[in-house]
Amino acid sequence: MAIDTHTAGVAWVGSTGVLRGELARWIGARGLFHLVFWLLMIDGWLYFTVVTQHTPFGSLGYQSLITMLLLFVPLAAIVLAEATVVGEYRSGVASWTVSKPVPRWGYVGGKLAGLWIGLSATGILIPGLVAYWWLPKVRPYRFVTPEAPPLGRFLVTLLIISLIVAFFITLTALLGTVIRRRGVVSLITLFVYAIARTPPRELWSGWDTYTPAGLISDQLGNWSTVTEYVYGDPLGATSAVAWTIVASLAFAAGAALVYQRLEL
Amino acid sequence: MTTDAPTLQRIETAHLLRGLAGLLVVEVRGWFPWRVLFLTIAGFGVFAMIYFPVRAAGDNQFGMLLFPFLSFWLAMLLLSVVSLTEGSVLGEIERGTASWLVGLPIGRPAVILAKFLAASSGIAATVFVTGTALYPVLLDASGWGATEFRVSELTEVTGAPIGMWGRFTSLVGFGEWIGLLLALSVFLLFVVAVMILFGTTLRSRTAVFGLGLGVVGVFGAAALAGSFAAASPAGLLRVIIDVAQGKTPSVVIPFVASLLWTALVLILAVWRFNRKELA
C-alpha cells in the first residue's frame, strides 16, 4: 500500500499541533495552578501526617507518599480526562478543532498525551521528587526518619504510578467517546477505580495479573505492590504493569476509533 | 393604579411557589425513574459483588460482608452524587437554559431549590429502597457470626485514632438500620448542597467536580479522625460507622448540625445565584 506522504505530513503537523497546544496549557497558568495544588496536596499533606502531632498514629514516609499519589492523582486524571473529551465534545470545541487539518485520531491522541504528560509532571514527578528530597531530612512524629530508596528505583515507582494514571485517562476517554455524558462517564470510571483499589478477588483471580489492581490494591494488612517495590522488594506484578500499558493503548485506540465515526 | 407593597410581596411569593412547583416537576423527572433505578441497581450490584464471594467462603464471615459493603456503597453513593450533580447549575449556564429560566417570572431561588429538592428526593429514594431491600439479606447473613479485620489503609494516611481492628458482630435492629439510612441520606443531601453551591460560584465544571471530591474526602477523613466530627456532617458518617459496629451512636447533634450546615450552604447557594451574572 503506497503511503500518501503528503497526507501523512498534513496529519503529522495537525496532530503535533494539538499536542503542542495541550502542553502549552500546562506550561502556563494552568500548569502553575496544578503545580502549586499538587505540591500542597501531596507534600503538604504528607508533611502534616508524617511530622506533626495532629495525627496520633503518624505515618510512614514513602509508604504514605505512594498511597497519596495512588489515591489523588488517578481521581484527578478521571476528572480532567472527562472534561477534555466529553466537555470539548459537548461545547463544540472538538468540532472546531477537527474542522482544521487535524486527523481525529491525532486530536484524541494529542489531547490524551498532553494531559498525561502534564499531569504526570505536575502531579507525580515534581511532588514526588520534592518529597524524595525532604523526607530523609525530617524527624517524623512516629517511627524513624525514612531512608531514601535508590533514586532509580524511586523514579521507576513514579513511572508505574504514571502508567496507572494513563490507564484511567484512556479508560475515561474511551467511555467518554461512547457515552458522551459527563456525569455518567466519570461515575463509571470512578467505580472502576474503586474496584481497582479493592477488587473482589474471590470473583476473579485475574485482577492482580491483568489490571492495575495488582499494583495499587492491598490485601488487608499488607502494602500495595508499588509500595513494597519502593521499599526494596522486587516488583512482583510485572504482568500487571504490562497489561496496564496494553490496556491503556487499547483504550486510546478504541477512543480514536469511536471518534472517527462520530458526527460533530 | 399602584399596587401596595404587601400585595406585591404576595404576588412575588406566588410566582416563586408556582415556579418552584413547575421546576420541581421537571427536575424530579430528571431523577425518576432512570437515575434512581440505575443507582439502585448499582447498589445491589455492589452488594452482590461482595456477598456471593463471602458467602462462598463459609461461616463466621458476617463482618467481612457488612463493613466492606457499607464502605463500598457509601463510596459509590458519594461518587455518584458528585458525578451526577456537578453539572446541575453550570450545565444550565453553559447550555443557556439558566438565562432563559431566570427570564421567566419564577424567581432565581426557585431554580436552586428545585434542583436541590429533586436531587435530594432521588438520592433519598435510592438509599432507602436499596437499604430496605437489603436488610433481610443482611439479617440472614448476620447469623454467620463475628469476625475481626483491619480497617482500610486510609488510616495510615490520616493516623485516625480508631481501632486498628473492627469488630462486627450482629446486625442492628430495623429501627437503627433506618436511622443509618437516614444518616446516610442527610449526609448526601449536604454533599448535594455543596455541589450546587460550587456550581453557582465556580466557572468550570472540572473545578466543581474536583472540589466536590475534595470536600467528600475531607469530611470522610474528619469522620475517621474523629476531629470536629460531632458538630458537622462528618458526625453522620461516624453514626454510620457506630451503627454498623453495633454501637449506640449519639445522633441528635450530628443530625441537627448537618441539617443546619446543609441549610446554610443552600442559603449561600441561593445568595450566590441571585448575584450571578448570566451572560
Place this chain on the structure above:
Amino acid sequence: MTAPAIEIRQLRKRYHKVEALRGLDLEVPRGSICGFLGPNGAGKTTTMKILLGLIRPSDGWAAVLGDDVRTHGLVARSRIGYLPQDPVFPPNQTVRGVVSYVARLYPGHPHGRALRRRVDGMLDRVGMADKARRRVRGLSGGERQRLGVAQALISNPELVVMDEPSAGLDPVGRRDMLDLIAEIGGETTVFYSTHILDDVEQVSDTVVIINNGRAIAAGPLESILETSDSEYTVRLRGATEGTFARLTAEPWVQSVDAQRRREVEQWRVRVTDGAAAADRIVPTLLADDGCDILEFHLSDRRLEDAYLEIVGADDGD
C-alpha cells in the same frame, strides 16, 4: 483544467427519517464569492459540515479544490479556512492564543517571530489587535465573530467557508464583515451562507439557492436576478378601478399588487413579457382620464424578490 473550488454531485444526507440533503449538485468556481442561500432547514450547514469532514454523507460525492472530502479530507481541510456558525473556542485561551494555535495546525506555518508577526497582522486586520491578550470568555458576540474570521484566515487558505458570518452582528459589524469578505474575495474563494440577501447582493458574484436539500438555482448573481420577471411601480390618485381592470386584463401582466394610503394608491405591476410591457403599459395607464399618474418607473429587481419567487415556485412544486 483547474478543478472548481467546490464540486458536489448528488450529495445525500439522511438523519434517521429526515433527509437533510436530497441529491445536491453544485459547483463553485475558483476565485468567486459565492452566497449560499436557503430557508431554515434547507441543508446549508449540513452541506458545509460535509465539506469540512464533520459529518459523513449518506451518498454522493463532494470535492474541495479537487480533493475528495471522503478520501482526502485532511488535505482538503489544509487548504480551507472555516468560520462556523456561533463559533466556540476554548474559553480560557487568549485571542492571540487561539489564532496562534490554529496557525500551528496547518502545514507550512511560520515559526517564532514570523508566526507572531502573522498573528498580530491578522488580529490587526480584523480589528482585534487591542484585545489580543483578552480571554475568549470575555469577548462579546461580535468580537467572537471577528476572532472567528481571524482564525479562518490565518493559514492563507485557498477556500474560505463561512456559515452565517453576519449573524448576530450590529450594522457596523455587518458592514465590516462585508468589507472583509469583499477584500478577501480578491485573494481567495469565499463560500458563505446567509439569510441576509442584501449582503449577497453587495459582495457576491455567484449565488446558489438551496431548498429542501437540493439546489434550485445557481449561477452568477446577474443571471439569478434576470430569471425573475420585471416589475413596475406606479402611484396613482383618483378613480383607479377602471385602470386597474384594464391593466389586469392584459396578457403580459402577471399580477398587480395594490396598496392604498389615504388618497394615493401604489401598484406593483409584475409583467411576464418585458418587451410587451415596455410598449403597452404607459398607454394602458393613461387611457382613463379619471385618475392621475403621480409616479411611474421600472423597479430594480431585488434578490429578495428573485429568491422568494424561486423558493416559492419550488415549494409549490
